Amino acid sequence: MIARRHSVFFKLHAFFIIASVVLILLLTSAYHEQETQREQLLVHRSIELSNTLEQIQKHTCNTQNNHLAIAGFKAVSGIHSKSIQLTLPDFLEEKLRLNNINVSIYRDSNGIIYALAREHCTMFYRDTAEGQTYYFVWFFFFALMGGLISMYLLLWRNLLPLKHLYEQIKRYGEGEKIPHTLNNGKDEIALISNAFYRAWEKQNKLKSSREFFLRNIMHELKTPIMKGKLIVELEEASANNTLLGKLFSRMQHLIFQMAQIEKMHAFHLQRTSASISNMIKIAVERLVIDDEKITYDQCNQQIIVDQELFTSALQNLIDNAVRHSTSLPIRITCDERSICIQNYGEPLKRPVEEALEAFVTERNDGGLGLGLYIAQAVCEMHGFELNYTYEDGAHNFCIHFF
Numbered sequence: 001m002i003a004r005r006h007s008v009f010f011k012l013h014a015f016f017i018i019a020s021v022v023l024i025l026l027l028t029s030a031y032h033e034q035e036t037q038r039e040q041l042l043v044h045r046s047i048e049l050s051n052t053l054e055q056i057q058k059h060t061c062n063t064q065n066n067h068l069a070i071a072g073f074k075a076v077s078g079i080h081s082k083s084i085q086l087t088l089p090d091f092l093e094e095k096l097r098l099n100n101i102n103v104s105i106y107r108d109s110n111g112i113i114y115a116l117a118r119e120h121c122t123m124f125y126r127d128t129a130e131g132q133t134y135y136f137v138w139f140f141f142f143a144l145m146g147g148l149i150s151m152y153l154l155l156w157r158n159l160l161p162l163k164h165l166y167e168q169i170k171r172y173g174e175g176e177k178i179p180h181t182l183n184n185g186k187d188e189i190a191l192i193s194n195a196f197y198r199a200w201e202k203q204n205k206l207k208s209s210r211e212f213f214l215r216n217i218m219h220e221l222k223t224p225i226m227k228g229k230l231i232v233e234l235e236e237a238s239a240n241n242t243l244l245g246k247l248f249s250r251m252q253h254l255i256f257q258m259a260q261i262e263k264m265h266a267f268h269l270q271r272t273s274a275s276i277s278n279m280i281k282i283a284v285e286r287l288v289i290d291d292e293k294i295t296y297d298q299c300n301q302q303i304i305v306d307q308e309l310f311t312s313a314l315q316n317l318i319d320n321a322v323r324h325s326t327s328l329p330i331r332i333t334c335d336e337r338s339i340c341i342q343n344y345g346e347p348l349k350r351p352v353e354e355a356l357e358a359f360v361t362e363r364n365d366g367g368l369g370l371g372l373y374i375a376q377a378v379c380e381m382h383g384f385e386l387n388y389t390y391e392d393g394a395h396n397f398c399i400h401f402f
Contacts, residue, residue: 008159016152023148027141034137042112045127046088046105049073049114053101064116064123073114073125083108158187165193172200218255225251254370269381274307275300276334283315293322296332299339303401305382313378316371317341317397324395340398348395352388 048071056067065075083106102117112127168178178200184190229248235241276299284294303310321330321343330343356376375397379386385400 030137072129076124076126080108269306273302279311293328295329299334313375316375320371338400
Protein backbone atom coordinates (compact mmCIF):
# COMPACT_ATOMS: atom_id res chain seq x y z
CA MET A 1 0.00 0.00 0.00
CA ILE A 2 1.32 3.42 -0.98
CA ALA A 3 1.74 5.87 1.89
CA ARG A 4 -0.56 8.86 1.50
CA ARG A 5 2.28 11.38 1.50
CA HIS A 6 3.91 9.54 -1.43
CA SER A 7 0.73 9.27 -3.49
CA VAL A 8 0.52 11.21 -6.74
CA PHE A 9 -3.12 12.01 -5.98
CA PHE A 10 -2.19 13.38 -2.53
CA LYS A 11 0.42 15.63 -4.14
CA LEU A 12 -2.11 16.77 -6.74
CA HIS A 13 -4.70 17.61 -4.05
CA ALA A 14 -2.04 19.38 -1.97
CA PHE A 15 -0.89 21.40 -4.98
CA PHE A 16 -4.47 22.43 -5.76
CA ILE A 17 -5.15 23.47 -2.16
CA ILE A 18 -1.90 25.44 -1.89
CA ALA A 19 -2.48 27.12 -5.26
CA SER A 20 -6.05 28.01 -4.23
CA VAL A 21 -4.88 29.48 -0.93
CA VAL A 22 -2.15 31.51 -2.68
CA LEU A 23 -4.67 32.74 -5.25
CA ILE A 24 -7.13 33.78 -2.52
CA LEU A 25 -4.36 35.60 -0.64
CA LEU A 26 -3.39 37.40 -3.84
CA LEU A 27 -7.01 38.33 -4.41
CA THR A 28 -7.32 39.64 -0.84
CA SER A 29 -4.16 41.69 -1.26
CA ALA A 30 -5.32 43.02 -4.63
CA TYR A 31 -8.74 43.78 -3.22
CA HIS A 32 -7.31 45.83 -0.34
CA GLU A 33 -5.01 47.61 -2.77
CA GLN A 34 -7.98 48.33 -5.00
CA GLU A 35 -9.94 49.70 -2.04
CA THR A 36 -7.05 52.02 -1.20
CA GLN A 37 -6.91 53.18 -4.78
CA ARG A 38 -10.68 53.76 -4.76
CA GLU A 39 -10.41 55.93 -1.66
CA GLN A 40 -7.57 57.90 -3.19
CA LEU A 41 -9.52 58.24 -6.43
CA LEU A 42 -12.58 59.44 -4.52
CA VAL A 43 -10.56 62.19 -2.83
CA HIS A 44 -8.91 63.16 -6.10
CA ARG A 45 -12.20 63.27 -8.03
CA SER A 46 -13.89 65.18 -5.24
CA ILE A 47 -11.19 67.82 -5.46
CA GLU A 48 -11.67 67.99 -9.26
CA LEU A 49 -15.42 68.41 -8.72
CA SER A 50 -14.79 71.21 -6.22
CA ASN A 51 -12.46 73.00 -8.61
CA THR A 52 -14.96 72.70 -11.46
CA LEU A 53 -17.77 74.04 -9.29
CA GLU A 54 -15.66 77.04 -8.31
CA GLN A 55 -15.22 77.88 -11.98
CA ILE A 56 -18.96 77.66 -12.82
CA GLN A 57 -20.51 78.97 -9.58
CA LYS A 58 -22.49 81.73 -11.34
CA HIS A 59 -23.84 79.55 -14.14
CA THR A 60 -27.25 77.87 -14.43
CA CYS A 61 -27.91 74.19 -13.70
CA ASN A 62 -27.88 73.33 -17.43
CA THR A 63 -24.54 75.06 -17.88
CA GLN A 64 -23.33 73.21 -14.79
CA ASN A 65 -24.34 69.89 -16.39
CA ASN A 66 -22.32 70.61 -19.50
CA HIS A 67 -19.18 71.59 -17.60
CA LEU A 68 -19.39 68.62 -15.22
CA ALA A 69 -19.99 66.23 -18.13
CA ILE A 70 -16.72 67.39 -19.66
CA ALA A 71 -14.99 66.66 -16.33
CA GLY A 72 -16.44 63.11 -16.23
CA PHE A 73 -19.49 63.66 -14.00
CA LYS A 74 -22.66 62.45 -15.76
CA ALA A 75 -26.05 63.79 -14.69
CA VAL A 76 -28.48 61.12 -13.39
CA SER A 77 -32.08 61.28 -12.20
CA GLY A 78 -31.41 60.44 -8.56
CA ILE A 79 -29.94 57.92 -6.13
CA HIS A 80 -31.03 54.37 -5.29
CA SER A 81 -32.66 53.66 -1.95
CA LYS A 82 -29.86 51.19 -1.10
CA SER A 83 -27.09 53.72 -1.71
CA ILE A 84 -24.69 54.31 1.17
CA GLN A 85 -23.70 57.87 2.13
CA LEU A 86 -19.96 58.39 2.47
CA THR A 87 -18.02 60.66 4.79
CA LEU A 88 -15.04 62.63 3.50
CA PRO A 89 -12.28 64.42 5.43
CA ASP A 90 -13.36 67.71 6.98
CA PHE A 91 -11.18 69.86 4.74
CA LEU A 92 -12.69 68.26 1.66
CA GLU A 93 -16.23 68.57 3.00
CA GLU A 94 -15.59 72.28 3.64
CA LYS A 95 -14.11 72.80 0.17
CA LEU A 96 -17.09 71.20 -1.59
CA ARG A 97 -19.61 73.27 0.35
CA LEU A 98 -18.18 76.64 -0.68
CA ASN A 99 -20.23 79.09 -2.69
CA ASN A 100 -23.55 77.99 -1.17
CA ILE A 101 -23.44 74.48 -2.72
CA ASN A 102 -24.38 71.56 -0.47
CA VAL A 103 -22.62 68.38 -1.58
CA SER A 104 -23.49 64.80 -0.45
CA ILE A 105 -21.67 61.71 -1.65
CA TYR A 106 -23.21 58.23 -2.05
CA ARG A 107 -21.96 54.85 -3.18
CA ASP A 108 -24.10 52.21 -4.89
CA SER A 109 -23.35 49.05 -6.86
CA ASN A 110 -22.36 51.10 -9.92
CA GLY A 111 -20.00 53.58 -8.27
CA ILE A 112 -20.04 57.08 -6.77
CA ILE A 113 -22.91 59.62 -7.02
CA TYR A 114 -22.59 63.29 -6.01
CA ALA A 115 -25.73 65.15 -4.93
CA LEU A 116 -25.28 68.93 -5.53
CA ALA A 117 -27.96 71.14 -3.97
CA ARG A 118 -28.21 74.82 -4.87
CA GLU A 119 -30.90 77.35 -4.03
CA HIS A 120 -32.74 76.83 -7.30
CA CYS A 121 -31.93 73.15 -8.14
CA THR A 122 -30.65 69.82 -6.84
CA MET A 123 -28.69 67.72 -9.32
CA PHE A 124 -27.17 64.22 -9.14
CA TYR A 125 -23.98 63.27 -10.92
CA ARG A 126 -22.33 59.90 -11.32
CA ASP A 127 -18.54 59.78 -11.44
CA THR A 128 -17.81 57.85 -14.65
CA ALA A 129 -14.09 57.52 -13.88
CA GLU A 130 -14.51 55.44 -10.69
CA GLY A 131 -16.36 52.48 -12.18
CA GLN A 132 -13.75 51.84 -14.84
CA THR A 133 -10.99 50.75 -12.46
CA TYR A 134 -12.67 48.31 -10.06
CA TYR A 135 -14.15 45.11 -11.45
CA PHE A 136 -11.09 43.77 -13.28
CA VAL A 137 -9.82 42.27 -9.98
CA TRP A 138 -12.83 39.98 -9.70
CA PHE A 139 -12.65 39.07 -13.36
CA PHE A 140 -8.97 38.24 -13.02
CA PHE A 141 -9.61 36.11 -9.90
CA PHE A 142 -12.45 34.06 -11.36
CA ALA A 143 -10.52 33.56 -14.60
CA LEU A 144 -7.49 32.19 -12.73
CA MET A 145 -9.61 30.09 -10.35
CA GLY A 146 -11.58 28.66 -13.27
CA GLY A 147 -8.36 27.77 -15.06
CA LEU A 148 -6.90 26.20 -11.91
CA ILE A 149 -10.00 24.07 -11.27
CA SER A 150 -10.14 22.99 -14.92
CA MET A 151 -6.47 21.96 -14.86
CA TYR A 152 -6.97 20.11 -11.56
CA LEU A 153 -9.95 18.15 -12.88
CA LEU A 154 -8.13 17.39 -16.13
CA LEU A 155 -5.03 16.08 -14.32
CA TRP A 156 -7.15 14.10 -11.85
CA ARG A 157 -9.06 12.48 -14.68
CA ASN A 158 -5.86 11.63 -16.56
CA LEU A 159 -4.23 10.16 -13.43
CA LEU A 160 -7.29 8.15 -12.37
CA PRO A 161 -6.37 5.16 -14.62
CA LEU A 162 -3.22 4.76 -12.46
CA LYS A 163 -5.35 3.38 -9.61
CA HIS A 164 -6.99 0.87 -11.94
CA LEU A 165 -3.61 -0.11 -13.39
CA TYR A 166 -2.17 -0.55 -9.88
CA GLU A 167 -5.05 -2.84 -8.89
CA GLN A 168 -4.61 -4.88 -12.09
CA ILE A 169 -0.86 -5.30 -11.53
CA LYS A 170 -1.47 -6.24 -7.89
CA ARG A 171 -4.03 -8.88 -8.86
CA TYR A 172 -1.72 -10.20 -11.56
CA GLY A 173 1.12 -10.46 -9.04
CA GLU A 174 -1.13 -12.52 -6.77
CA GLY A 175 -1.86 -14.96 -9.58
CA GLU A 176 -5.35 -13.80 -10.52
CA LYS A 177 -6.54 -13.58 -14.08
CA ILE A 178 -7.18 -10.03 -15.20
CA PRO A 179 -9.34 -8.88 -18.13
CA HIS A 180 -7.49 -7.85 -21.24
CA THR A 181 -8.49 -4.23 -21.87
CA LEU A 182 -6.58 -1.60 -23.83
CA ASN A 183 -6.54 2.11 -22.98
CA ASN A 184 -7.60 4.34 -25.86
CA GLY A 185 -5.92 7.44 -24.41
CA LYS A 186 -2.96 9.20 -25.98
CA ASP A 187 -1.04 10.24 -22.88
CA GLU A 188 1.91 8.53 -21.15
CA ILE A 189 -0.32 6.66 -18.68
CA ALA A 190 -2.25 5.07 -21.53
CA LEU A 191 1.04 4.05 -23.18
CA ILE A 192 2.27 2.48 -19.92
CA SER A 193 -1.05 0.67 -19.42
CA ASN A 194 -1.04 -0.74 -22.96
CA ALA A 195 2.62 -1.74 -22.65
CA PHE A 196 1.75 -3.62 -19.45
CA TYR A 197 -1.09 -5.49 -21.12
CA ARG A 198 1.10 -6.43 -24.09
CA ALA A 199 3.84 -7.67 -21.72
CA TRP A 200 1.19 -9.50 -19.67
CA GLU A 201 -0.13 -11.19 -22.79
CA LYS A 202 3.36 -12.21 -23.90
CA GLN A 203 4.21 -13.48 -20.41
CA ASN A 204 1.04 -15.57 -20.33
CA LYS A 205 1.96 -17.18 -23.63
CA LEU A 206 5.48 -17.97 -22.39
CA LYS A 207 4.14 -19.30 -19.09
CA SER A 208 1.57 -21.48 -20.83
CA SER A 209 4.26 -22.84 -23.13
CA ARG A 210 6.56 -23.59 -20.18
CA GLU A 211 3.80 -25.24 -18.17
CA PHE A 212 2.79 -27.35 -21.17
CA PHE A 213 6.40 -28.45 -21.70
CA LEU A 214 7.05 -29.31 -18.03
CA ARG A 215 3.79 -31.17 -17.60
CA ASN A 216 4.43 -33.24 -20.68
CA ILE A 217 7.99 -34.02 -19.58
CA MET A 218 6.81 -35.04 -16.10
CA HIS A 219 3.98 -37.10 -17.54
CA GLU A 220 6.33 -38.92 -19.90
CA LEU A 221 8.77 -39.62 -17.04
CA LYS A 222 6.14 -40.93 -14.65
CA THR A 223 5.17 -43.84 -16.89
CA PRO A 224 8.63 -45.50 -17.23
CA ILE A 225 9.35 -44.86 -13.54
CA MET A 226 6.14 -46.61 -12.47
CA LYS A 227 6.90 -49.48 -14.82
CA GLY A 228 10.47 -49.72 -13.48
CA LYS A 229 9.22 -49.80 -9.85
CA LEU A 230 6.70 -52.50 -10.75
CA ILE A 231 9.33 -54.64 -12.45
CA VAL A 232 11.70 -54.26 -9.48
CA GLU A 233 8.98 -55.37 -7.07
CA LEU A 234 8.19 -58.42 -9.22
CA GLU A 235 11.84 -59.50 -9.43
CA GLU A 236 13.52 -61.55 -6.75
CA ALA A 237 15.11 -59.56 -3.95
CA SER A 238 18.74 -58.65 -4.51
CA ALA A 239 21.15 -55.84 -3.77
CA ASN A 240 20.82 -54.48 -7.31
CA ASN A 241 17.01 -54.58 -7.21
CA THR A 242 16.98 -52.76 -3.86
CA LEU A 243 19.27 -50.08 -5.29
CA LEU A 244 17.09 -49.74 -8.40
CA GLY A 245 14.01 -49.43 -6.21
CA LYS A 246 15.61 -46.58 -4.27
CA LEU A 247 16.66 -44.87 -7.48
CA PHE A 248 13.15 -45.09 -8.95
CA SER A 249 11.66 -43.76 -5.71
CA ARG A 250 14.16 -40.92 -5.72
CA MET A 251 13.31 -40.06 -9.32
CA GLN A 252 9.61 -40.06 -8.43
CA HIS A 253 10.31 -37.67 -5.54
CA LEU A 254 12.33 -35.37 -7.80
CA ILE A 255 9.45 -35.19 -10.29
CA PHE A 256 7.17 -34.29 -7.40
CA GLN A 257 9.57 -31.47 -6.42
CA MET A 258 9.65 -30.22 -10.01
CA ALA A 259 5.84 -30.11 -9.97
CA GLN A 260 5.99 -28.06 -6.76
CA ILE A 261 8.42 -25.57 -8.33
CA GLU A 262 6.24 -25.33 -11.43
CA LYS A 263 3.23 -24.46 -9.25
CA MET A 264 5.22 -21.89 -7.26
CA HIS A 265 6.34 -20.06 -10.37
CA ALA A 266 2.78 -20.05 -11.68
CA PHE A 267 1.86 -17.72 -8.78
CA HIS A 268 -1.43 -19.52 -8.19
CA LEU A 269 -1.90 -19.13 -4.46
CA GLN A 270 -5.24 -20.29 -3.12
CA ARG A 271 -5.25 -19.10 0.48
CA THR A 272 -7.55 -20.79 2.97
CA SER A 273 -7.63 -21.29 6.72
CA ALA A 274 -5.73 -24.49 7.52
CA SER A 275 -4.72 -26.34 10.69
CA ILE A 276 -0.97 -26.65 11.29
CA SER A 277 -1.42 -30.12 12.85
CA ASN A 278 -3.30 -31.40 9.82
CA MET A 279 -0.62 -30.11 7.43
CA ILE A 280 2.15 -31.72 9.53
CA LYS A 281 0.22 -34.99 9.57
CA ILE A 282 -0.24 -34.94 5.78
CA ALA A 283 3.45 -34.14 5.23
CA VAL A 284 4.55 -37.04 7.47
CA GLU A 285 2.16 -39.45 5.70
CA ARG A 286 3.52 -38.46 2.30
CA LEU A 287 7.09 -39.11 3.45
CA VAL A 288 6.12 -42.51 4.90
CA ILE A 289 8.15 -41.87 8.06
CA ASP A 290 7.98 -44.28 10.97
CA ASP A 291 6.36 -42.89 14.11
CA GLU A 292 9.52 -43.39 16.17
CA LYS A 293 11.48 -41.07 13.86
CA ILE A 294 9.44 -37.96 14.60
CA THR A 295 7.66 -36.30 17.50
CA TYR A 296 5.48 -33.20 17.23
CA ASP A 297 3.10 -31.19 19.34
CA GLN A 298 -0.61 -30.84 18.67
CA CYS A 299 -0.61 -27.50 16.91
CA ASN A 300 -4.25 -26.50 16.66
CA GLN A 301 -3.54 -23.02 15.34
CA GLN A 302 -5.21 -21.96 12.11
CA ILE A 303 -3.21 -19.95 9.54
CA ILE A 304 -4.19 -18.51 6.15
CA VAL A 305 -2.05 -20.26 3.53
CA ASP A 306 -2.14 -22.18 0.28
CA GLN A 307 -2.55 -25.52 2.03
CA GLU A 308 -0.99 -27.62 -0.73
CA LEU A 309 2.11 -25.45 -1.10
CA PHE A 310 2.66 -24.92 2.61
CA THR A 311 2.32 -28.65 3.26
CA SER A 312 4.99 -29.20 0.60
CA ALA A 313 7.28 -26.74 2.40
CA LEU A 314 6.80 -28.61 5.70
CA GLN A 315 7.34 -31.90 3.89
CA ASN A 316 10.69 -30.74 2.48
CA LEU A 317 11.86 -29.38 5.85
CA ILE A 318 10.90 -32.62 7.63
CA ASP A 319 12.51 -34.74 4.91
CA ASN A 320 15.69 -32.68 5.14
CA ALA A 321 15.77 -33.04 8.94
CA VAL A 322 15.27 -36.83 8.84
CA ARG A 323 17.86 -37.44 6.11
CA HIS A 324 20.57 -35.33 7.78
CA SER A 325 19.92 -36.23 11.40
CA THR A 326 22.56 -38.15 13.37
CA SER A 327 20.08 -39.15 16.06
CA LEU A 328 16.33 -39.63 15.90
CA PRO A 329 13.63 -38.65 16.52
CA ILE A 330 13.42 -35.14 15.10
CA ARG A 331 11.15 -32.72 16.96
CA ILE A 332 8.50 -30.30 15.63
CA THR A 333 7.23 -27.55 17.89
CA CYS A 334 4.88 -24.64 17.20
CA ASP A 335 3.13 -21.69 18.78
CA GLU A 336 0.91 -18.88 17.60
CA ARG A 337 3.73 -17.15 15.72
CA SER A 338 5.99 -19.89 14.41
CA ILE A 339 6.66 -23.54 13.71
CA CYS A 340 10.12 -25.06 14.25
CA ILE A 341 11.68 -28.31 13.02
CA GLN A 342 14.70 -29.51 15.02
CA ASN A 343 17.20 -32.29 14.35
CA TYR A 344 20.66 -33.15 15.68
CA GLY A 345 23.54 -33.36 13.25
CA GLU A 346 26.92 -32.07 12.15
CA PRO A 347 27.25 -28.34 11.39
CA LEU A 348 26.63 -27.20 7.84
CA LYS A 349 29.69 -27.23 5.62
CA ARG A 350 28.57 -24.03 3.87
CA PRO A 351 26.63 -20.90 4.88
CA VAL A 352 22.89 -21.42 5.25
CA GLU A 353 22.28 -18.86 2.49
CA GLU A 354 23.94 -21.25 0.03
CA ALA A 355 22.02 -24.23 1.41
CA LEU A 356 18.75 -22.43 0.66
CA GLU A 357 19.63 -22.01 -3.02
CA ALA A 358 18.45 -24.41 -5.70
CA PHE A 359 20.65 -27.33 -6.80
CA VAL A 360 22.85 -27.17 -3.69
CA THR A 361 23.21 -30.38 -1.65
CA GLU A 362 24.92 -31.01 1.66
CA ARG A 363 25.80 -34.58 0.73
CA ASN A 364 26.29 -36.56 -2.44
CA ASP A 365 22.96 -38.34 -2.03
CA GLY A 366 21.79 -37.98 -5.63
CA GLY A 367 19.34 -35.19 -4.90
CA LEU A 368 18.94 -31.92 -6.73
CA GLY A 369 19.12 -29.81 -3.59
CA LEU A 370 15.62 -28.42 -4.08
CA GLY A 371 14.05 -29.18 -0.68
CA LEU A 372 15.22 -26.15 1.28
CA TYR A 373 14.90 -23.96 -1.79
CA ILE A 374 11.21 -24.91 -2.13
CA ALA A 375 10.59 -24.28 1.58
CA GLN A 376 12.25 -20.86 1.37
CA ALA A 377 10.34 -19.91 -1.79
CA VAL A 378 6.97 -20.95 -0.33
CA CYS A 379 7.62 -18.90 2.81
CA GLU A 380 8.51 -15.82 0.74
CA MET A 381 5.35 -16.20 -1.35
CA HIS A 382 3.24 -16.20 1.83
CA GLY A 383 5.13 -13.31 3.40
CA PHE A 384 6.59 -15.59 6.11
CA GLU A 385 10.21 -15.72 7.28
CA LEU A 386 12.33 -18.89 7.35
CA ASN A 387 15.11 -18.64 9.95
CA TYR A 388 17.93 -21.09 10.69
CA THR A 389 19.97 -21.51 13.87
CA TYR A 390 22.48 -24.11 15.08
CA GLU A 391 22.80 -24.46 18.85
CA ASP A 392 24.13 -27.31 21.03
CA GLY A 393 24.49 -29.62 18.04
CA ALA A 394 20.88 -29.05 16.90
CA HIS A 395 19.69 -27.60 13.58
CA ASN A 396 16.57 -25.44 13.91
CA PHE A 397 14.53 -24.30 10.91
CA CYS A 398 11.71 -22.00 12.08
CA ILE A 399 8.92 -20.48 9.98
CA HIS A 400 7.72 -17.21 11.52
CA PHE A 401 4.20 -16.20 10.51
CA PHE A 402 4.25 -12.59 11.76
